[in-house]
Amino acid sequence: MSRLEEKTLKTEKLFSGSVISLQIEDVELPNGKTSKREIIKHPGAVAVLALTDDNKIVMVEQYRKALEKTIVEIPAGKLEKGEDPLECAKRELEEETGYGCAEMEWLISFYTSPGFADEIVHLYIAKELKTVENAASMDEDEFVNLMEVTLEEAIELVRNQKIYDAKTAYAVQYLQLQGALKK
Known part of the structure; x- marks a missing residue:
């Protein structure tokens, strides 16, 4: 010990x-x-930073009852018992956005609130998106508006607190850092 x-x-x-x-x-x-x-x-979750060919970030706008407000997030979802995180990420991307991808890569995993919860989120990046015919449907109690935003628009959504969750803010900051490193 x-x-x-x-x-x-x-x-x-x-x-x-x-x-x-x-x-x-x-x-x-x-x-x-x-x-x-x-x-x-908590069984854990995945989140997907999905980028279109023109470098827009695919996001969903969703009402969150715990917050009593609508926020903008990257696609995400809970792991099913025994489910592989990569397979879950592919499933959630398809269910929430109607997209599949040619390339999906793990970026990082992080705990959301280690002071009182064991939830871990596995963050993936998806590129070379393609629309999936007959895509898997969302859960019957899930309603979202699909959005595609530039990095600059995402930063503004963080500033005005429309992006208000850690996984999405983390993804936006990841993209900012990548841009800073390439300069």
Whole structure:
């Protein structure tokens, strides 16, 4: 055990839903004292930075009930149990945008809120997009508006808080950094 690690003494599951579960853990702290941790368990997710041949970013506008507002995001979705992240990314891209791609590459994986959740997002970049005939349909409770924006328009969407989630802001910053490195 590292000098920072917390040892789990007891786990109590409070809720188990279709997307998340919530548990409370009694832990022993590095100094020997005890504390409680509220932890959300999540199966993980993927996000896709999809670029058109003219370097526009494919995004979706979607109402997010937890925020009580509509925001603009890159295509993304939850991993199904045992699902390969790359296959999930291809599926989500097709379901949310109607696009497939000739090339999809993993960029990075990151935790969204490590203070209380174990959700990890695997970010991919998709290029050489093509429209998929008879594309897989979105989940029946999912409604989106498809958008294609330039990097400059995406930066403005971040500034005016229409892009307001970490995975999409991360993707936009990735593109900004790539441009800065090429100059």
